[in-house]
Amino acid sequence: MSDILTISELDCFYGEVQVLHGLNLTLAKGEVLCLLGRNGAGKTTTLKAIMGLVPAAAGSIRLGDRELTGLPAHEIPKTGIAYVPQGRRLFAEMTVAENIEIGLMTRGKGKAVREAVLDLFPVLRERLKQRSGTLSGGEQQQLAMARALCVEPQVLLLDEPTEGLMPSMIQKIRETVAQLRGRGVSTILVEQRVDAVLSVADRVAFIENGRNRETMPVEALRADPSAVRRYVGVG
Known part of the structure; x- marks a missing residue:
């Protein structure tokens, strides 16, 4: 499966505070990739960097063969990337x-x-x-x-889409993400709820201190959930 989005050695700052430290991440075509990690780990900043809302101080963000780094934020949706921020x-x-x-x-x-x-x-x-x-x-x-x-979009970025929703609505969001995957849309999903991830994600990337510490297939995470305790702090 070919990669549609590639993030390489990405550094991002808020003022003088560095938030992303050489972040590396890949998203395959038609894949659902979940970013898990504690609050402040850099998950939302990663999405904002892809959308050009947080400038890259170093590194590369590529959609296929196209370099996105440095494009103004209003141009990013025209490339085929859509963003649903936390809070809607x-x-x-x-x-x-x-x-x-x-x-x-x-x-x-x-x-x-x-x-x-x-x-x-x-x-x-x-x-x-x-x-x-x-x-x-x-x-x-x-x-x-x-x-x-x-x-x-070719790529959809979802930040905490199930936050505050009742179970029936969470299920609807899951079903929609799965439908989109069937249509070839690739999704990066930021979530805090592990149970909301396991049924829909293909891979999970654990973000800690602005770095991608580990990426694994969701089947491996189901078999051994110790990474969740290690990087998120819950069982």
Whole structure:
């Protein structure tokens, strides 16, 4: 399986504080890769660096053969990478339809893409005229994902998508990620909940102090969960 995204020796700073230290990471086409680690380990910073929201002080981020390092943040979605940040970041006063339209405008997509996205999230079709701020948490997460998918991404970045959701909504998010994998979309998933990862991920990368300490197939993690205790601190 060929790699679609390659991060090599990536250093990132917030001011004078270094957050990523020579981070190396690969994502294969159609793969779901989960980033696990303690709070402050650098997981969210990794996603922001891919999106150009945190500049790379050194190293390389490549999508296929294309170097992304140094591209302005507004250009990254046009390359085929979509980002759903923690907290969803919807336009609360806008309707569901208007939020989706913003996603479509990013890459000039049209009605066919809109319909395909709504087919993934049927509940949103029933809420098109509703203000997004009045949706439930699970519906807001679905809308955030729908808006991101309007760019028809090759790579989808999800930061804590199950946070604060009831079990039925967590299951819906899992099912959607699995559907996208079946369509060839590659996903990097940042999660704190190990149980939310095991059923959907192909590999797990353990991030500690801004470094990728270990990457393993999810089957190996199921057989020996000691890495979770070592890097995350839970059983």
